[in-house]
């Protein structure tokens with residue numbers, strides 16, 4: 305099941321956006337990964353072509369206008385740009401490794417995959433402390449990095465509505481759901497969560513409604529990481545292609561404080577490494593993403609060093625090395 309690809313077939317997409325996080329600094333995560341690679345004496349960033357998607361982080365200086373979907377106009381711009389880039393790389397028959405700041409732009413990645421493969425059923429593996437399925441109607445914070453899976457599944461979750469967003473917000477939200485093409489890019493029933501452990505009631509509701517599996521950290525330990533990876537892929541058996549999204553906050557808050565929303569009882573670095581290296585070997589996996597490294601919250605770049613180790617091992621696994 306190894307794919308033997310020449311090195312040129314991997315393309316790194318850098319998305320230094322942080323407008324959808326609640327804490328500032330995630331846009332620096334990509335550079336922190338590069339510093340980590342240098343400190344660990346790796347030639348990783350010399351091995352692959354890399355392109356950066358232009359960001360709109362300057363809008364942060366103006367403050368937000370949409371309390372239930374902060375900076376949603378900028379989020380829309382970023383989703384469109386990321387969608388375009390991911391779609392372009394896939395249409396070149398390359399494998400995109402996306403390194404991003406806040407997790408909202410993963411909606412752009414998913415839309416880009418669907419745009420390049422409109423007739424294929426797309427499954428998602430979401431390795432994250434959070435479920436990221438909020439909507440402007442249900443969010444307690446208005447931070448849109450908690451909403452990417454709702455954007456791409458055309459989900460409003462009106463059953464759990466607690467907010468009354470303005471019509472301008474609703475209009476932009478509906479535009480977000482159309483990035484990369486009309487309608488839903490994925491079904492929520494084709495999502496598998498791993499180590500999600502900080503969920504709110506509206507998200508719990510969606511998990512039940514769509515029968516979404518969430519493998520807890522405890523289950524990962526009891527069954528073994530490899531078995532969980534295999535079960536995850538088996539659950540997505542009916543999907544033609546798969547996208548893996550790795551939020552570093554899936555790892556335990558003891559490992560590092562270098563992410564915006566750390567949560568206890570997460571994966572170890574080794575578990576995250578085994579999980580991602582195993583998943584990416586599956587020929588159905590067409591794109592892999594890492595997000596939410598925040599060096600401004602860290603000490604001595606520890607999170608980026610751990611995350612870089614996972615990035616390098618996962619890439620090598622993809623190459624069959």
Ligand SMILES: [Mn+2]
Nearest residue numbers: 407432436551
């Ligand atoms: Mn996330």
